[in-house]
Amino acid sequence: MPYYPSVQASQLFSFRQALTTSTSGRNASSKAHKTENFNTKKKKNSFRRQRHITQANVQNIREQAKKDSRDGVKGNLFSAKYVPFSSADKSETYSLDEVIYRSKNGGLLDVEHDMEALGKYPAEYWKTLFDERVGKTSWPYGSGVWSKKEWVLPGIDDDDIVSMFEGNSNLFWAERYGRECLGMNDLWVKQCGNSHTGSFKDLGMTALVSQVNRMRKQGKPLAAVGCASTGDTSAALSAYAAAAGIPSIVFLPKNKISLAQLVQPIANGALVLSIDTDFDGCMRLIREVTAELPIYLANSLNSLRLEGQKTAAIEILQQFNWEVPDYVIIPGGNLGNVYAFFKGFKMCKDLGLVDKLPRMVVAQAQNANPLYRAFKNGWENFAPIKAEPTFASAIQIGDPVSINRAIYALTECNGLVEEASEEEMMDEAARADLTGMFNCPHTGVALAALRKLRENQTIGPSDRVVVVSTAHGLKFTGTKIQYHAKEIEGFAATYANPPIDVAEDLGKVMDVLSQKLAN
Numbered sequence: 037m038p039y040y041p042s043v044q045a046s047q048l049f050s051f052r053q054a055l056t057t058s059t060s061g062r063n064a065s066s067k068a069h070k071t072e073n074f075n076t077k078k079k080k081n082s083f084r085r086q087r088h089i090t091q092a093n094v095q096n097i098r099e100q101a102k103k104d105s106r107d108g109v110k111g112n113l114f115s116a117k118y119v120p121f122s123s124a125d126k127s128e129t130y131s132l133d134e135v136i137y138r139s140k141n142g143g144l145l146d147v148e149h150d151m152e153a154l155g156k157y158p159a160e161y162w163k164t165l166f167d168e169r170v171g172k173t174s175w176p177y178g179s180g181v182w183s184k185k186e187w188v189l190p191g192i193d194d195d196d197i198v199s200m201f202e203g204n205s206n207l208f209w210a211e212r213y214g215r216e217c218l219g220m221n222d223l224w225v226k227q228c229g230n231s232h233t234g235s236f237k238d239l240g241m242t243a244l245v246s247q248v249n250r251m252r253k254q255g256k257p258l259a260a261v262g263c264a265s266t267g268d269t270s271a272a273l274s275a276y277a278a279a280a281g282i283p284s285i286v287f288l289p290k291n292k293i294s295l296a297q298l299v300q301p302i303a304n305g306a307l308v309l310s311i312d313t314d315f316d317g318c319m320r321l322i323r324e325v326t327a328e329l330p331i332y333l334a335n336s337l338n339s340l341r342l343e344g345q346k347t348a349a350i351e352i353l354q355q356f357n358w359e360v361p362d363y364v365i366i367p368g369g370n371l372g373n374v375y376a377f378f379k380g381f382k383m384c385k386d387l388g389l390v391d392k393l394p395r396m397v398v399a400q401a402q403n404a405n406p407l408y409r410a411f412k413n414g415w416e417n418f419a420p421i422k423a424e425p426t427f428a429s430a431i432q433i434g435d436p437v438s439i440n441r442a443i444y445a446l447t448e449c450n451g452l453v454e455e456a457s458e459e460e461m462m463d464e465a466a467r468a469d470l471t472g473m474f475n476c477p478h479t480g481v482a483l484a485a486l487r488k489l490r491e492n493q494t495i496g497p498s499d500r501v502v503v504v505s506t507a508h509g510l511k512f513t514g515t516k517i518q519y520h521a522k523e524i525e526g527f528a529a530t531y532a533n534p535p536i537d538v539a540e541d542l543g544k545v546m547d548v549l550s551q552k553l554a555n
Contacts, residue, residue: 114190159388180204196250213471229508237272240341245276264318267297274304336372349380368398369431371442378445399485411453456484466531474509
């Protein structure tokens, strides 16, 4: 699909007609050919997903999962539903198969699990089940998200799941950086960027696209999935939608994301609209468009995504053998991930897998810090701001959708909010890179926040701290090149390491080596 840099009102009207026609046509044809198409698709899926189980036994991995009783209890014993995020009215509920994003009063929704049913199984059962599934090829449980299927979307059929075996990201012991740079001996970095599209957004998108896949099979009139994005959401949505054969549409703020982020949805065939506004403007537009067209909204306003993202929190506990870290530091923009992590930790505590919550810290860029300002004011009178440009472009958001979710999560765990300037985030990312990491600017924000909390002694030298790295540094090589070339105006670039031009002359090469090695 070609890249569309802009869209006019007349084009949008034509696009609406095309989508409506496509949807009605698909529904009509599906009634006439439902059995034939279903059987054909099943055969294709079966062929694509064959794997070698043993030398004498080749089976479809989906069928293997159904036959393998070790994969745990049947999903139909558990259930989940939409409820208003903040409401005492427990009568307002919705099925996950409904296309709905907000409650009757316009508030956010949350996915509520049947905790009583989950609680009938002891904590040790869940620990053992989750541990046994790690990294396995049994469909779909080898995924870090779907290994916790009963806690994510318990009612979905395995055949509807769209997964790239996301999750299971490494927990990196930042031993040298912690010791030499911060005076810490128990610092860890959760590398959520080590995923299919290079960011934590894969965790949420596998859940959302799987549910859309299910609803389309049910005949729901969903012609496409769409999102506004600062880069990473569009990459994840376009990849998972492409894997499922679902059209995707993304709204991106023009000239405000990296080329590496821009090329991902283009390569995966998404319809990309580059709009001359910021993320908040793109978000307003996509909400208006999805209200008019049969496009399913995939932003974190949609609480399905948070169900997948919460598994990273469960995974951290799992990697620590179910011990709870003292602090978890998360870069914050639209703030859905803050609530997702809290929800993962809280479910583990409520079901007895752990006995306490970690203290969560949200790190914001100084140029896009509405949560930090609210925190400094004692959570009184939150006001959106106009986010200024920041190298941490994925969190350049001044009006976060999940502000109420984040405030709730932080008050429940006695959380903190810290900020970092542009120079602080870039310096700290570069300093950490010199110890073997390769950080995105957003991780630099979290590391700079950690430095401030160490300097004011909020965090002690022996505290166990996890910094959540939300994206891979390879998505932001342009920014790193600018830093190391000392091309950023007003930056000292203290840790820059530019290449040295040397003539093809042994003597001159030896002179440079002697000088540098002597230092």
